[in-house]
Amino acid sequence: MPPELNSRPHLAPGCRLGESNQQRMLLMPVRALRLNGPSLEIVERCDGHHTVQQIILDLQKIYSKAGPQKVEQDILGYLALLQKERALDFEL
Amino acid sequence: MAILLFCKRNVLWISSCSAGILEASFRFCGGPDRIGMTFLLTMTPTIPNPLALIAELTHRCPLHCVYCSNPLELQSRTNELSTEVWSRVFKEAAEAGVLQANFTGGEPLARLDIVDLVRAARSAGLYINLITSGLPLDETKLAALVEAGLDHIQLSFQGAREETANEISGTKSHAQKLRVLEWLRRHRVAVTLNFVIHRRNIDQLEEMLALTESSCATRIEFANVQYYGWAFANRENLLPTRTQLNHSVELLKREQERLRGKIRIEFVVPDYYAKYPKPCMGGWGRKLMLITPSGDALPCHAAQVIPGLSFQNVKDRSLREIWEQSAAFQKFRGEDWMQQPCKTCDRREQDFGGCRCQALLLAGDAAATDPVCSLAPLRPKVDGILAAINTAPSAQNFVQPSWLYRPNPA
Ligand code: SF4
Ligand code: SF4
Numbered sequence: 001m002p003p004e005l006n007s008r009p010h011l012a013p014g015c016r017l018g019e020s021n022q023q024r025m026l027l028m029p030v031r032a033l034r035l036n037g038p039s040l041e042i043v044e045r046c047d048g049h050h051t052v053q054q055i056i057l058d059l060q061k062i063y064s065k066a067g068p069q070k071v072e073q074d075i076l077g078y079l080a081l082l083q084k085e086r087a088l089d090f091e092l
Numbered sequence: 093m094a095i096l097l098f099c100k101r102n103v104l105w106i107s108s109c110s111a112g113i114l115e116a117s118f119r120f121c122g123g124p125d126r127i128g129m130t131f132l133l134t135m136t137p138t139i140p141n142p143l144a145l146i147a148e149l150t151h152r153c154p155l156h157c158v159y160c161s162n163p164l165e166l167q168s169r170t171n172e173l174s175t176e177v178w179s180r181v182f183k184e185a186a187e188a189g190v191l192q193a194n195f196t197g198g199e200p201l202a203r204l205d206i207v208d209l210v211r212a213a214r215s216a217g218l219y220i221n222l223i224t225s226g227l228p229l230d231e232t233k234l235a236a237l238v239e240a241g242l243d244h245i246q247l248s249f250q251g252a253r254e255e256t257a258n259e260i261s262g263t264k265s266h267a268q269k270l271r272v273l274e275w276l277r278r279h280r281v282a283v284t285l286n287f288v289i290h291r292r293n294i295d296q297l298e299e300m301l302a303l304t305e306s307s308c309a310t311r312i313e314f315a316n317v318q319y320y321g322w323a324f325a326n327r328e329n330l331l332p333t334r335t336q337l338n339h340s341v342e343l344l345k346r347e348q349e350r351l352r353g354k355i356r357i358e359f360v361v362p363d364y365y366a367k368y369p370k371p372c373m374g375g376w377g378r379k380l381m382l383i384t385p386s387g388d389a390l391p392c393h394a395a396q397v398i399p400g401l402s403f404q405n406v407k408d409r410s411l412r413e414i415w416e417q418s419a420a421f422q423k424f425r426g427e428d429w430m431q432q433p434c435k436t437c438d439r440r441e442q443d444f445g446g447c448r449c450q451a452l453l454l455a456g457d458a459a460a461t462d463p464v465c466s467l468a469p470l471r472p473k474v475d476g477i478l479a480a481i482n483t484a485p486s487a488q489n490f491v492q493p494s495w496l497y498r499p500n501p502a
Contacts, residue, residue, distance in 0.1 A: 012310060014244040014282020018219065020191055027219040029244040029282045029311055032143075032191050086310040086356045 002076045003052050007090040009079060010048035015087045017043065028087050038063065042078060046088060052079065139377070139425070141189030142415055145218070146196060146382040146393075147178070149209065153199040154227045156262030156497040157250065159288055159323035159330060161393050162198065171386040175205045177407060179212035181383060184411040186217040190381075193218040198385070201228040207236045214241030221246060223286070226272035227265055234275055244282040246313070247272060252299035256292055262497045277308045284311035290330040294340050301347055304355060312355055314344065316362040320394040320449055325496045331481045337365055364474055368439060369446025369462035376424035376448060381415060389414045391421050394449035398458045424448050429459050433467045 003009065017035075018027040024040050026033040035043055041062060045055045056075050060068045082088045151166040173181075182193065193213045200206060201224055213220050222237070223246045237245075249269055250257035257266040276283050285304050287293070293300075297314065304312045317323045317330050332340075341361070348357045363370050373380045373392045382390040388403040389411070395401060404418045415421060423429065427440060434445040445451075446462020454463040455470045463470035 012282065013280045014310075016219075016243070018191070018217070020186075020189060020217075025191065027191065027243070029246075029284060030192070030194075030221060032219075080353075083353045084356070086353075 003079045003083065003090055005053040006051050007092050008048050008051050009046040009088045009090050011046055012087055012089050026087065028085060039078065042075060048091060139416055142381045143189065143191055143379045145185045145190045145193045146380060147193055148382060148384050149195055149197055149200045149203050150385050151198040152202040153197055154263060155225050155265060158260055158326045158497060159290065159317040161321050161323065163321055163396050167385045173385065173387045175208055177387065178209055181406050181411060182213040182216040182218055188412045188415060191219060192221060194221045194223060196223040199225050199228060207240050210237055210242050211240040219243050223248065225265060226269045229272055231275045234279060238279045238281050242281055244284065246284040246286045248286040250288070251293040252296045252303050256296070260292065273307045283309040284313055285309045286313045286315065289314050289316045291332045291336065294332045294336045297340055297343055310355060311358065313358045315360040318363065320453065322496065324453060331362060331364065333482050334365065337361065363464045364478060366464060367466045369443050369465050371443045372447035375444040377421040389418065392449060395420065397449055398452050431459055431461060434461050437467065
């Protein structure tokens with residue numbers, strides 16, 4: 001199930017941003033995820049204030065060369081993956 | 093054009109064994125015990141950084157679990173490292189590239205300085221997993237741990253029913269664990285329930301899931317016992333039957349689907365039933381470093397059973413020096429030590445020939461192919477062990493066995 005556009009994702013307990021050798025990471029229980037440019041832009045906005053819709057609009061602006069449709073799809077897919085990892089909670 | 097968000101190489105698994113029928117990339121053994129880390133990184137010619145530090149803070153423990161992964165020879169309190177030495181070790185670990193520390197034991201909460209240790213590891217920049225039985229915990233202590241920077245607590249359960257749990261742990265411990273679960277609701281920390289699975293509790297998975305669903309946990313680990321240490325001694329009474337195992341795998345596949353996005357289920361099968369061995373510790377000296385209560389640095393939990401290996405101590409040397417130069421870490425790093433069939437096998441970069449300690453325990457040679465591998469010359473020995481378990485009259489499997497309980501060191 002893709003996350004709802006008007007929900008506000010935030011990092012679940014025990015999930016936080018970290019850094020090692022200048023590489024930004026999402027640290028989670030017993031695992032870690034390397035963050036590249038766009039994934040970092042997304043995770044930084046999972047703060048309980050931005051809605052999924054706002055995250056999409058922001059990223060469409062930043063990555064204006066990419067097709068807006070495709071950006072939306074990618075973001076929804078990425079958020080669903082983080083949810084499956086139990087790294088996110090969504091508030092309505 | 094799409095924006096590249098996700099690539100499998102970016103997921104860093106931090107777990108020490110995985111013998112998966114399901115997507116078990118995880119492992120852990122013993123009781124509240126250990127977790128380590130597996131990484132999906134490609135082989136590099138240079139020595140990779142360690143990614144996880146398994147800090148065995150003490151061997152003291154109020155429980156006596158029959159599968160405890162601690163060595164048969166336990167360290168006493170007088171040999172334990174001081175707060176200062178551990179604090180230095182955490183700094184050196186973070187500098188060497190370690191991301192996470194797993195506080196384990198024994199029971200890590202038996203250390204009176206546990207809150208200071210959490211604070212020290214967190215200020216060194218590490219992510220902290222605490223693996224505990226929950227016995228020496230009260231709510232004030234819990235609040236202090238979270239305040240000091242604890243990220244993730246793994247509460248071990250010996251079963252879903254009081255009776256089984258108390259039998260396996262040799263103590264009355266179950267009720268206290270249920271109290272801890274209630275307190276955890278009020279604190280911001282990730283919670284995993286760890287169940288160590290074996291013949292006596294593998295039929296209770298549904299009850300364990302129900303217990304987890306009624307709690308605030310977001311993860312559950314079903315780790316079948318792996319046979320080293322105390323578990324090796326109690327193996328005949330712990331190995332599940334094939335019917336039990338197949339049933340549990342089917343059940344968990346369904347439950348993983350049902351609970352997707354809500355609770356993450358990790359499952360580790362007993363590798364005696366697997367076709368190929370687990371990539372033990374994610375490869376010897378590739379990802380993990382274990383420090384014993386007295387400061388010896390080991391490439392894996394059970395490495396002390398291997399004759400002829402000598403270990404360096406963090407009191408004498410820096411972590412990086414040990415990681416890069418210690419003979420014990422070099423011994424089975426890379427492929428030069430491999431025998432046939434591993435030496436020319438296509439899977440050698442995936443499982444690294446399996447577990448060295450298991451090779452020693454079952455084949456009498458730490459450099460042999462792990463005998464649980466279906467290609468290993470000694471696989472018939474493992475098949476023999478399984479045959480004995482599976483043909484025994486089923487009633488006999490369920491009478492109360494005579495356990496060898498793990499004692500509590502001074
Ligand atoms: S006896 Fe203690 S250290 Fe060993 S498995 Fe049980 S709880 Fe863990
Ligand atoms: S022969 Fe060795 S490398 Fe090949 S699958 Fe078996 S244990 Fe792994």
